[in-house]
Amino acid sequence: MGKTTFGKGCHLHLIDGSAFIFRAYHALPPLTRKSDGLPIGAVSGFCNMLQRYVEDSTGDDAPTHVAVIFDKGSHTFRNDMYDQYKANREAMPEDLRPQIPLTRQATLAFNIACEEMEGYEADDIIATLSCQAREAGGRVTIISSDKDLMQLVGDGVEMLDAMKNKRIDREGVFEKFGVYPDRVVDVQALAGDSVDNVPGAPGIGIKTAALLINEYGSLEDLLERADEIKQPKRRQTLIDHRDQIELSKKLVQLDCDTPLTFTLDDLEVKEPDPDKLMPFLAEMEFRTLTKRIADKLGVEAPVVADAPAPAAESPEQAADAPDFAKANYECIRDAKALQGWIERIREVGHVAVDTETTGLNEMTADLVGISLCVDAGHACYIPLTHKDGNADDLFGSDTLLEGQMPLQEALDLLKPVLEDESVLKIGQNMKYDAKIFARNGVQVAPVDDTMLMSYALHGGLHNHGMDALSERYLGHTPIPIKPLLGSGKSAITFDRVPIDDAVPYAAEDADITLRLWQMFKPRLHAAQVTTVYETMERPMIPVLARMEMQGIKVDRDTLSRMSNAFSQKMAALEDEIHTLAGESFNVGSPKQLGEILFDKMNMPGGKKGKTGAYATGVDVLEDLATEHELPARVLDWRQVSKLKSTYTDALQTHINDETGRVHTSYSIAGASTGRLASTDPNLQNIPVRTEEGRRIREAFVAEKGNVLVSLDYSQIELRILAHVADIPELKQAFADGVDIHALTASEMFDVPLEDMTPDIRRQAKAINFGVIYGISGFGLARNLRIPRAEAQGFIDRYFERFPGIRTYMDDTVAFAKEHGHVQTLFGRVIHTPEINAKGPHAGFAKRAAINAPIQGTAADVIRRAMVRMPAALADSPARMLLQVHDELLFEVPEDGADALIDTARGVMENAADPAVQLSVSLSVDAGRGANWAEAH
DNA sequence: CTAGAGCGCTCG
DNA sequence: GTACGAGCGCTCTAGC
Structure with a gap:
């Protein structure tokens, strides 16, 4: 979309962000986010006001340009003039403070420009923009009721009190101040303002001030001719407080020359982008608003977490759950019994679900039985396709055992609940069960996953398999599967396990899952990883399930x-x-x-x-x-x-x-940094580096009439490093599209870019990667096959040229030592339990801690892109097939490739928004072809 | 005969 | 004794 230059016929809307926030905050009760108790009232009101604004600002009078303007920092140039300025202002309420950054995010999510300037009040930015717009011949509407802004009205500038829906023009200002806008500052200078602590002239209010100004024409003339004033007291006041009055004028006079870092053209109105907006609203858990806006935009509303956090649960309460030894596990053999369970599930609104199958591969395994648990200690198992396990017949008997519900009957009964938006299905590694159900015609949603909760809470601490979690958090060793199935050649599949043996094993799994869920749910909030879980773990389940079932x-x-x-x-x-x-x-x-x-x-x-x-x-x-x-x-x-x-x-x-x-399978909770891992088979390590190996990729092909499209982030980890370590030279290089390794080489070895040799560049490249990995002289020496002392020299030189890197590394290690974990930009917690170890372990742990936020942030970015991709491609025939850490591979009919690249690239390059404002841009390269070798 | 450790190699 | 993060195939050995 080309930008139009702001000028005649353009209409600029300027929204006073702070006014919106305070109005929203005071208008609403102290609402909190259900899942974790985060105060959210002001954000909610703010979003509602923005939405109403968007809905109202259509038609002939619609703006062509719009921005929400915020205050930034508490110290402005006015404080330099007068240290008492706004000194009486009450401190911001504690529950409002955390909502401020969220309102910025909200604005961006609504696809509206969001501007602020350190050292300036929002009013000055608004003033400057108004002047600029007026000079360019455009119209301006300031959406605010702040009287300080009234001095700007006139000449095509109006104010709009959004609450009262009242337009304020020159006459409106006269009503309020008794003078026209050009004299408003004079009146304010005399009258002062107790709220902002502007002194003014004692004893003179707005009415008197207006009277005086109208009589003498201007403040300057008034002060010049103060001795002519008839009332002795008033005369003396003006003479005595002349300095103070002049200072007051400076304080209330808005600055039309704020040095802006953006232009009017940057504020052009943009269409709402559901891919930005819906995830944000869902993240905030605004149910009604999410739905209303989804309807408006004609998109599907994302699932909003529905389960309220159980009242803060102490371990003691968890211990109140029945002992596993006394647990009651039922076997469900008919529809009537199952219906009873379904009723109970609907009453409670959630259920732990587990499936038993004939194997570990979801794409080939058959459903054998289903277990459910609603109340800890009370679970059931529904055997469906158990067969005679007697070894008489070498191949076993294919006749189903008696006393089982027909598979289809059970699925028909369960399907409405499993697909019910208002019933939460809880699983341990739910992607597995969801795929099994999907292959049986049931689309399970919404879901929670105890494995992923554990991962969000304890990534890097231990693995997240159910057995380990049960031992660790419930103090209970689950019934082992081995004795039931055997091992090696003589192993049997679960459908050959006698039903009487299957019931306690299977039902217990659902029981454990529910208990883990009850324990983890409140802890997510306490550990401040609810957003991580809700935006980067849980939504991966349906996305990956679809990709895996699609296959390549x-x-x-x-x-x-x-x-x-x-x-x-x-x-x-x-x-x-x-x-x-x-x-x-x-x-x-x-x-x-x-x-x-x-x-x-x-x-x-x-x-x-x-x-x-x-x-x-x-x-x-x-x-x-x-x-x-x-x-x-x-x-x-x-x-x-x-x-x-x-x-x-x-x-x-x-x-x-x-x-x-x-059909590969991705493990979501496998890698400690947040990366996915591909297994059975691993499709993330298909050869590419050598010519001969790359030919393997020729066997990965598109269906007839289709092409494979590969999109990969260019240098994403180095970009993230440049951002987190704040290295101006690297950021500039990325902004300019300069070869980053060549630039590093140039800086380090003092070789001009145009004289760069491949060998010097190669060394710099090794150092760049080394830095990401937590560089050591030894490691670099080995990698480059140079003496260790020389390698150490390179590293010293690197730190000299880019001191921010050293600081980042030191800070990161110090943070890890203090907290026992590090964090990604998106809040993912990566525990570093070995960080305080002694001996050689210490080195490993340090380097891992340095690497984790970088690798992890990159992993977060692509997860966010993947989560948004299905909605972005809802109208496209494209299918997402594979993820290889910084690459996404799609299959699409040939004539859809261009559109796909366009859309998917947009989603990927903007995947950090609105949660994180990166100071480097993300860049995505694209390729296509009949096979993966051509596409990459 | 089987499970697990160790090595080596593939990817980002 | 060292680059960070993964998975898997092969060989070899300890132990059933």
Whole structure:
């Protein structure tokens, strides 16, 4: 959208943000956010007022430009003139303070410009903009009832009292002050203002002031001719307090020359953006407003957390729940019994749900039974497809056991509750169960997930599996599954477990899940991670479930042909290696290889590790390869072997028979930093760095008529580093689109950019990444294969040029030591329990603590983008398929690729808004093609 | 025969 | 003794 230049015919609206906030605050009872008790009344009122404003400002008189203007900081140039200015002002109420930044976020969420200037009051900014707009020939409406702004009225500038819906023009000002706008400051200077602590002339109010000004024409003339005033007392007052009156005029006179960092053109009215607005409203848990605005915009309202936080629950109360030994676990075998449970679920409004299936892979596992729990200690299991587990028949009997409800009947009864917006479904690793249900025609929503709650609360502390959580937080060891299923070749699937054994095991899982939920729910707020959970954990469940079920098409023939080629190559290399070694051995055994290299052939540098085996990693072999043929051939063999075993062979086994596609599974709570991890198979480590490896990606293809589209963040971690460590040079480089590694090299080695050599740049690149990883001389030396002292020299030089980096690292480690955790820009907490350890552990923990906020913030950003993507692409045929940390891969009909890139890039580049104002922009590169190699 | 540790290599 | 964060295939060994 091109910007129009502000001028004749334009209409500027300026909203007095502070007035909105205070009015909202005082007009509403002290509302709090249900899930965590955050005071939210003023924000709620503010949003309602903004919404009403937006709705009202349509039609002929609609603004072309608009901004909400806020005060910033308490010290302004007026305090420099008069230290008592606004000194009487009451301190801001405690429950209002945390709402102030939220109103800024709200404004941005409404897609309205939001402006403030350090050292200036909002009124000065409004004055300056009014003057500028008037000079450009435009009209101005100031939305405020602040009388201090009335001096600006006239010549196309009006005020609008939003509350009374009353327009104030020149005549309106005259009514209020008895003078026209150009003399308002004179009147105010005389009358003073007790609220703002403007002294004025004692004993003179607005009426007297207006009288005097009208008689003498202006304040200056009045003071000049004060001796002519007839009333002796009034005369003396004006003469005695002349200085004070002149000071007062300066205090009330608004500054039309505020140095603005933006222009009128930046304030152009923008369409509301549901992708910004809806998530914010949902985050604030404004149910009614969210729905009303969603209807207005014609979008689907996001799920707003519905469950009120249970009254602050102490561990003692949790202990009041029935002992697990006394728990009552029922087996549900008919519709009547199930209906009773459903009624109870509706009464309470939430239920813990768990599914039992025939396997761990959600895309192939079949539903065997469902457990439910509404009250701690009272759960049920509904067996559905249990079969005879007797080993008489080698393949078991396929006849269903008696005493089970038909699967479809149970699903039909449960579906309305599981899909009911007003019933919260609680699970442990709910994505698994949601996918199982989805494959059975039930779209479970809304959901809570105890695994993700634990992750938001305790990321980095321990894993978040149910067994561990139960042990740790409930002091109860769950019934192990092993004895029921067996292990190894003789293992059976859950449908072969006798129902009597299945009931206590399955029902207990739901019971545990409910108890964990009751314990975690209030703790989210106490730990201030409710927003993290609500915006970056919970909403990932449906998004990832959809992606995983979508899968990506992988061409088996391509992989198979590659496998054959690799086999031949490996065999040839193996022969060569055996000949070079003079004997036959297993090339794939590092132990045997080490013995050949260092014992038999006596090559230099043999170092044994802790297990007594020689190290034969790539570093070692690369060094030896410069002198010897054998290690070089082993490296070749290893590359091919890796490609074949991990990729071309293993990947084929993951192609789903029904869909012909590969369905990975993302673990949301796996990585401590907030990153996702892809498993079964891992599609986040498909080769790309070598030409040969990259060819694996040719097997990842789009369906006929479609293309794969890849969008990836450019240098996101370095950008975040530049922001958090506040490095002006790096920020500037990103703003200018300069090659960041070249710039670093230029700064460090004093080489002009135009004289940059690839080698110097390469070293700088290594240092840039090293910094993100918590740099050490040793590590850099090893990476660059240079002496340690030289590497240390580089690092010293780097810190010298970018001192902010050193400060960031020191501050981060100090924060971790004090709090036991670090945080991302979005509030994700990453615990660092080892940070105060002694010995070598300390180094690890320090570097991890330095890296975590950077990697974690990047992870948060892409999570936010992913959460917003479905709504943004609601009208698009595009499907999101994969996430690879800083990349999203989509599949779309060819003719939809351009639109997709446009939309998805917008979502990704703005994913930090409105929660965090980054001082660097995010940039997204896009590619497309018939396969992943072409698209990347 | 199986589970788990260790190594090595793939990705961002 | 070291770069940060992950997952997985292979080999080897301890122990059933």
